[in-house]
Amino acid sequence: MSAPQITFLWNSSQNNLPNDGGANGNSNWKPFDPLNDSLAFLGSGTNDQDSNATKDTFVIPESGNKEIPRQFVNDYNESKWDRVWLAGSDADEGEGGNYRYAYGAYIDGTTSSVPVLQSWDSTAHNSFSSEVLGSGTPANSMIRGVVTTNSAPGASWAGTPLAGDGGGNTLELDTGPVVDSKMVYWNMRLLVPNTANPFTSSPILSIYITYS
């Protein structure tokens, strides 16, 4: 087999349904433009289709942890925020919930082992030292993910802290290697502790695959 093709997609609708359109998506699922689009975690004052010239930032909590309530794709071509409606949890004041179909990737081809979702400081994939990724301690990463390829995440899901490539801080996106082209799914949240410093950070999400 040769290297499979990977396409990242997000669900732009409020319909908790899978993507049946492969790499091209469908009326609900949109493929990311990897060169121009980006993900953003924003406050409740930002709404779907708002201009991306402005945004509502998030206030660090005075106590405990709070989830940044809304997630968006910064649609570069249309200069607007596209809300990822089903993203996040409903715990810690998040505006998500028990949703299975928020983010996904279409794996076109086969793999030798299960695809794994990782988070890094940059595309060099060699550090996770930013505060949002736990300042070098993966368990403290604010980015939390849950695999939803085969089931919903459950009510008020907590998620796994994502940072680097250590097994405990990555997400296996299925139960085994990909044997036929398919979608894999996950949901994410960003949980900010009261000890956080003000930050603007641009960590990246990546999928590690193997092929032969």
Next chain:
Amino acid sequence: MYDQIYTVKFSDKTKFIGGDVNAPKWGKCPEKDISSLEILLPCEDKIILSEYEKYNFFIGAIKSLKDGKLSVQHLFALGCNDNIVTSYRITLSSESGNKYRVGDMTVRNFPLGKEGIGRSSTNGWKKGIKK
């Protein structure tokens, strides 16, 4: 990247030459008893796996949401005896600040079924012979 990254030698004295990192062709390797799996390293040295009950081979690559390119990272050659997998991981790509340099090899043992990325099972095992 270099071509012909591995050679499989069989007990019947024939051999199969693999492809490159983008299309390794492990799936096209004949289903015959393997006597050795020879890996060509980026420095053009070789490592030879032999005396295993079964063998596996694959490439590890990563794609980020940001740049959209699939970046080849590692080559994996695996041998298994008595349900213990020995994994030889060779670094194929490295940037400034990376812990491992191109050509560095990491050897680890795993229980069979835990040898994959994320400690799950892998597909693609092929039968070998022990002398």
